[in-house]
Amino acid sequence: xxxxxxxxxxxxxxxxxxxxxxxxxxxxxxxxxxxxxxxxxxxxxxxxxxxxxxxxxxxxxxxxxxxxxxxxxxxxxxxxxxxxxxxxxxxxxxxxxxxxxxxxxxxxxxxxxxx
Amino acid sequence: xxxxxxxxxxxxxxxxxxxxxxxxxxxxxxxxxxxxxxxxxxxxxxxxxxxxxxxxxxxxxxxxxxxxxxxxxxxxxxxxxxxxxxxxxxxxxxxxxxxxxxxxxxxxxxxxx
Numbered sequence: 264x265x266x267x268x269x270x271x272x273x274x275x276x277x278x279x280x281x282x283x284x285x286x287x288x289x290x291x292x293x294x295x296x297x298x299x300x301x302x303x304x305x306x307x308x309x310x311x312x313x314x315x316x317x318x319x320x321x322x323x324x325x326x327x328x329x330x331x332x333x334x335x336x337x338x339x340x341x342x343x344x345x346x347x348x349x350x351x352x353x354x355x356x357x358x359x360x361x362x363x364x365x366x367x368x369x370x371x372x373x374x375x376x377x378x
Numbered sequence: 379x380x381x382x383x384x385x386x387x388x389x390x391x392x393x394x395x396x397x398x399x400x401x402x403x404x405x406x407x408x409x410x411x412x413x414x415x416x417x418x419x420x421x422x423x424x425x426x427x428x429x430x431x432x433x434x435x436x437x438x439x440x441x442x443x444x445x446x447x448x449x450x451x452x453x454x455x456x457x458x459x460x461x462x463x464x465x466x467x468x469x470x471x472x473x474x475x476x477x478x479x480x481x482x483x484x485x486x487x488x489x490x491x
Contacts, residue, residue: 293470305484306422307481310479345472356479366410366412369414369422372421
């Protein structure tokens with residue numbers, strides 16, 4: 264069964280450093296998303312991406328964040344200068360609009376720890 | 379905007395007890411509704427879903443019915459097991475929200491042997 268994959272599973276970085284989180288969505292999906300879950304809290308929407316551009320972003324997704332689909336398979340989230348409060352689990356998701364349920368398929372997540 | 383409200387936890391039950399986790403939603407469009415489960419240290423797994431009013435989603439003994447009149451999607455299981463201990467998230471996805479998924483705060487369930 265096709266699945267969304269994410270790398271790395273755990274990233275540790277120093278405050279102020281840039282990080283890139285990588286995702287490989289399901290191959291025939293058209294919409295891509297990033298979500299964030301701070302430890303013990305709810306899952307929050309960050310950004311959606313369609314047709315090579317951002318279609319929607321939340322207040323969390325400020326100028327320190329960017330997304331890119333550099334090739335036909337990868338979808339990346341970059342944090343330019345990490346802060347302590349960026350420590351969280353980051354989930355990538357993808358969906359095909361052909362699915363009646365609008366169901367999104369989530370990756371296993373990348374745990375980001377900022378020291 | 380669209381939102382999901384679910385009962386606060388933690389919920390602690392004995393094995394074989396009946397489980398209900400309440401969930402209500404607010405949406406301007408016609409959302410699909412979901413329950414996701416997150417086991418300790420793991421990612422999000424889709425537990426069940428419903429796409430329209432009166433649909434019942436079911437999986438692994440869990441059930442939830444899409445009630446448009448009460449804007450609810452309560453999760454139920456007749457007999458819980460220790461292995462059901464996890465955090466349960468109610469969620470919706472609607473075309474008016476750009477198809478993003480909006481999650482409730484999550485309800486932690488502890489099941490004692």
